[in-house]
Amino acid sequence: GEDVEQSLFLSVREGDSSVINCTYTDSSSTYLYWYKQEPGAGLQLLTYIFSNMDMKQDQRLTVLLNKKDKHLSLRIADTQTGDSAIYFCAESRNQGGKLIFGQGTELSVKP
Amino acid sequence: GAVVSQHPSRVICKSGTSVKIECRSLDFQATTMFWYRQFPKQSLMLMATSNEGSKATYEQGVEKDKFLINHASLTLSTLTVTSAHPEDSSFYICSAREGTGFNYGYTFGSGTRLTVV
Numbered sequence: 001g002e003d004v005e006q007s008l009f010l011s012v013r014e015g016d017s018s019v020i021n022c023t024y025t026d027s028s029s030t031y032l033y034w035y036k037q038e039p040g041a042g043l044q045l046l047t048y049i050f051s052n053m054d055m056k057q058d059q060r061l062t063v064l065l066n067k068k069d070k071h072l073s074l075r076i077a078d079t080q081t082g083d084s085a086i087y088f089c090a091e092s093r094n095q096g097g098k099l100i101f102g103q104g105t106e107l108s109v110k111p
Numbered sequence: 112g113a114v115v116s117q118h119p120s121r122v123i124c125k126s127g128t129s130v131k132i133e134c135r136s137l138d139f140q141a142t143t144m145f146w147y148r149q150f151p152k153q154s155l156m157l158m159a160t161s162n163e164g165s166k167a168t169y170e171q172g173v174e175k176d177k178f179l180i181n182h183a184s185l186t187l188s189t190l191t192v193t194s195a196h197p198e199d200s201s202f203y204i205c206s207a208r209e210g211t212g213f214n215y216g217y218t219f220g221s222g223t224r225l226t227v228v
Contacts, residue, residue, distance in 0.1 A: 008152075035219075042117070042204055042219040043155075088154065098145065099206075099217060101154045 004091055006102035013110050018076040020105045022089035025070065029091040032065065033099070034074045037086045046074070046087075076107075084109045113139050115207050117220025124195055124227055132190045132223045134205030140185035141207035145217070146178075149202040161188050195227040 003025040012018045024032070030051050035043040049056045049063045049072070056063045062075040072089055086104040114137040124130050134144060143162050147155040159175075161167040161182035169175045177199075179191040188207075192199050204222045 033217075040202075040222070040224065042115075042221040043206075044219070045216060048216075098157050098160060099155075100157075103154045104152075106152075 004089060004100050004102035006087075006089060006105045008103060009106050009108070011108045011110065012079050014079060014081055016079055018074075018079045018083070018107055018109075020074045020076075020087050020089075020107065022072040022074075022102050023070055024072065024089075024091050024100075024102075026091065026093060026100075027070065028093045029070075031092045032063075032072050033090045033092075034061075034063065035088045035090060035101075037088065037104070039085075043088065079107075079109050081109045081111060083107060113207075113209065113216070113218040115141075115205065115218045115220040117205050117223055119223060120221060121224045122226070124225070126196055126227055127194055129191055129193045130195055130225060132192075132203055132205075132225075134188045134190070134207065134220050136186045136207045136209075136218070139207075139209045141188070142185065142210055143208045144182055144188040145206040145208075146180060146188075146190050147204045147206065149204060149222075151202075155204060158190075192225065195225070197227045200225055200227045 005023045033048045034046045037043050060077045064073045086106050088101050088104045090099040090101045116135045118133050146158045149155045158173045159167040159169045161180050163182050163185050167180040182188040205220045206217045
């Protein structure tokens, strides 16, 4: 089946690292994504990872993938107040396939 | 980068009327467009997938006669909520892809907040 799970809330202090976790059930998931949604807005792609990769780093963002445990995480280094938003992980099974989203994690960054 | 324009951003309509939402790809041709619905504090639920020139594929539980999708050109898809009721109030988001290869990402519109009174 298709199921993507995330914790709903995360609160950190400005300057700390944030780690947002995601688990998925479909072992045939091929592409995994992280999106950011600010209030009342659409989704902005942050980063993505292929299922044959373990880690991907892009500036302040680090994605870790544990395919055995079907666990995906997004680490944001030096978290800023502007990072406050809802973060969605999503997976798709093939290049043309639909995206299956998690419930979203609301990140709150306190000064 | 790829840009998807979605209009209107906010609409309030009376119960029983129909509302049309437009999704345009501004700098690329979108062979596939997706329509999502998002309730407050919840995830995006895929409603339907539309390919240019063909009928949309609806997800289970989505009424195709209620949510009419037209993808008549490579740059425009529309979602019409017919005979809207208060329970249709939601945030609707479209997404477009230029192709089916992985190097063609999903670009999202900014969403439409529909309130039915």
